[in-house]
Amino acid sequence: MNLAALLSFLLFVAVTLVITAWAARRTGTRGEYYVAGNAITGFQNGLALAGDYISAAVLLGVAGLYFSSGLDGFVYNFGGIIGWPILLFLFSERLRRLGRYTLTDVMSTRLRNRPVRVYAASANLFVLLFYMIAQMVGAGLLMNILLGISFTASTTIIGSLMAVYVVFGGMVATTWVQIVKATLLVLAGATMSVWILAEFSFDLDAILSQAVANHPTGDRILGPSNLITGPGAAISLGLTLICGPAGLPHILMRFFTVPDVRHARNSAWIATAVIGAFCLMMIPIGYGTVAVLGNNPQFIEGPAQLIGGNNMAALYLAQALGGNVFLGIISAVAFATILAVVSGLTIAAAATVSHDLYATFVPEASRTEKTELRVSRIAALVFAATGIGLSILFQNENINILAATAFAIAASATFPSLMLALFWKPLTTAGAISGGVAGLLTAVLGIILGPAVWVGVLGHADPVFPYQYPTIVSMPIAFAVSVAVSLLKPEPALQPTSARSFS
Amino acid sequence: MSRKAGNPKTANIIDWACTVLTVASFLAYILVIAFWPDLFRQPIAQGTLVSIGIASGVLLSVFLVALAGLYAWLRNRSERE
Numbered sequence: 001m002n003l004a005a006l007l008s009f010l011l012f013v014a015v016t017l018v019i020t021a022w023a024a025r026r027t028g029t030r031g032e033y034y035v036a037g038n039a040i041t042g043f044q045n046g047l048a049l050a051g052d053y054i055s056a057a058v059l060l061g062v063a064g065l066y067f068s069s070g071l072d073g074f075v076y077n078f079g080g081i082i083g084w085p086i087l088l089f090l091f092s093e094r095l096r097r098l099g100r101y102t103l104t105d106v107m108s109t110r111l112r113n114r115p116v117r118v119y120a121a122s123a124n125l126f127v128l129l130f131y132m133i134a135q136m137v138g139a140g141l142l143m144n145i146l147l148g149i150s151f152t153a154s155t156t157i158i159g160s161l162m163a164v165y166v167v168f169g170g171m172v173a174t175t176w177v178q179i180v181k182a183t184l185l186v187l188a189g190a191t192m193s194v195w196i197l198a199e200f201s202f203d204l205d206a207i208l209s210q211a212v213a214n215h216p217t218g219d220r221i222l223g224p225s226n227l228i229t230g231p232g233a234a235i236s237l238g239l240t241l242i243c244g245p246a247g248l249p250h251i252l253m254r255f256f257t258v259p260d261v262r263h264a265r266n267s268a269w270i271a272t273a274v275i276g277a278f279c280l281m282m283i284p285i286g287y288g289t290v291a292v293l294g295n296n297p298q299f300i301e302g303p304a305q306l307i308g309g310n311n312m313a314a315l316y317l318a319q320a321l322g323g324n325v326f327l328g329i330i331s332a333v334a335f336a337t338i339l340a341v342v343s344g345l346t347i348a349a350a351a352t353v354s355h356d357l358y359a360t361f362v363p364e365a366s367r368t369e370k371t372e373l374r375v376s377r378i379a380a381l382v383f384a385a386t387g388i389g390l391s392i393l394f395q396n397e398n399i400n401i402l403a404a405t406a407f408a409i410a411a412s413a414t415f416p417s418l419m420l421a422l423f424w425k426p427l428t429t430a431g432a433i434s435g436g437v438a439g440l441l442t443a444v445l446g447i448i449l450g451p452a453v454w455v456g457v458l459g460h461a462d463p464v465f466p467y468q469y470p471t472i473v474s475m476p477i478a479f480a481v482s483v484a485v486s487l488l489k490p491e492p493a494l495q496p497t498s499a500r501s502f503s
Numbered sequence: 504m505s506r507k508a509g510n511p512k513t514a515n516i517i518d519w520a521c522t523v524l525t526v527a528s529f530l531a532y533i534l535v536i537a538f539w540p541d542l543f544r545q546p547i548a549q550g551t552l553v554s555i556g557i558a559s560g561v562l563l564s565v566f567l568v569a570l571a572g573l574y575a576w577l578r579n580r581s582e583r584e
Contacts, residue, residue, distance in 0.1 A: 081564055
């Protein structure tokens with residue numbers, strides 16, 4: 001067991017529990033519980049948004065991708081920036097103007113309330129659950145390797161902590177945990193990138209030169225490798241990375257936590273800047289993993305293969321640079337990352353159940369703000385328990401497949417409906433729902449028939465669908481079905497909340 | 504300029520122009536990877552290993568962050584006025 005990791009982890013947990021206790025005293029009303037009373041500033045929300053995006057899968061996965069195939073790590077990381085300016089330009093202002101507590105509020109401003117809430121809530125829960133399983137499986141494996149805690153115990157600890165944050169502290173606690181984590185992550189990334197540059201006399205060329213010497217493919221790691229295999233794969237990956245973040249409910253919900261549209265814009269720009277800075281920091285860190293670990297028998301078990309898997313690259317680099325203490329600190333940051341992200345997912349799921357489903361179907365006379373909040377807290381507990389159970393069930397599945405599924409479904413099921421609801425006046429409720437369902441089913445089918453599941457899990461020789469991300473097919477299908485159904489059977493227009501929704 | 508950006512029609516044009524610029528720049532980057540991967544392996548100059556792929560990606564990242572910052576500043580300023 002790594003003592004430094006354990007102590008750093010316990011320190012983070014203690015700090016976040018103090019934050020939760022403080023937040024619990026500020027979480028009395030529905031507005032405070034769901035959206036922190038709209039009292040989060042643009043800068044704070046920007047950090048929280050960046051924290052929501054930079055999950056453990058990004059932190060560990062990108063470093064691992066650099067270690068395996070060089071520039072592919074940069075391409076994947078850089079692709080992660082793209083969705084954020086789009087959120088700023090097209091969504092931040094409109095969401096803030098139209099939404100109150102959840103993403104579904106935005107769609108229901110101009111579509112029939114009940115059916116659209118049921119559809120959007122189901123799609124959101126589907127996306128959140130897949131994303132949650134990916135994070136929890138990663139967390140369980142990480143804690144198992146570093147602290148020697150069993151997978152089941154690890155996921156139970158993390159699931160219980162996130163339930164405490166959300167049940168007692170609501171969005172206030174979730175946001176501040178995310179801010180603390182994002183700050184830690186940026187500091188850790190900056191420290192590691194400066195440290196690795198210092199090891200090579202602040203000469204990036206020296207790092208690249210050593211990396212080329214260490215890697216079995218030589219200077220091919222300075223260019224693209226096998227992440228993108230052709231134009232179709234390129235466009236599919238691009239669409240997923242561009243549209244995925246704009247379909248993730250826990251990210252979009254954060255635009256309701258700020259007081260006005262100016263803060264909403266500032267949030268998206270700060271998030272873009274932080275994610276951009278993280279992407280640049282990862283260049284010396286990523287190539288540094290190859291330069292420092294690539295020829296070190298303490299860490300490698302084969303050509304471009306690290307002991308325990310290439311996702312350990314960032315952690316091993318920390319160990320190689322600063323010994324067990326630095327490894328412990330970076331591991332704790334990784335735990336913090338997971339805890340904060342799953343808490344964000346849980347509050348979004350809880351709000352979806354209580355605000356979109358319970359408040360829609362239970363007559364107003366039979367419910368109060370208090371009962372809605374109680375339902376939300378129970379939903380958070382159930383979601384946490386489901387997350388723990390499913391992550392134990394799926395513990396041997398590939399994390400990337402689970403995360404890719406969440407992103408592809410967000411881009412195919414949620415994004416088209418939201419985009420059309422905001423920008424296309426003839427959209428009908430039936431059009432939005434049928435398009436979303438078509439996108440969801442096509443995305444799931446594409447992933448099952450694609451290389452990750454059809455070849456990687458089911459063991460077939462060749463995939464039926466050639467690309468890892470099905471978005472190139474599923475997203476256009478979602479748009480086409482929505483448009484076709486809306487045009488074939490128009491419905492009387494509901495009164496939109498704001499003319500800007502159609503601008 | 505910022506006053507013009509406050510006009511809903513102009514604001515809408517700015518929103519979409521920035522979106523198209525962002526999407527086009529990223530698609531251009533990944534389409535080069537798809538069609539001409541060797542181009543991105545070339546060094547930016549003799550005597551360095553920094554490749555065109557790394558350098559252009561860094562420039563593009565900085566450009567997008569700057570574009571996002573400029574957009575937020577301009578639109579927020581136009582609302583204040």
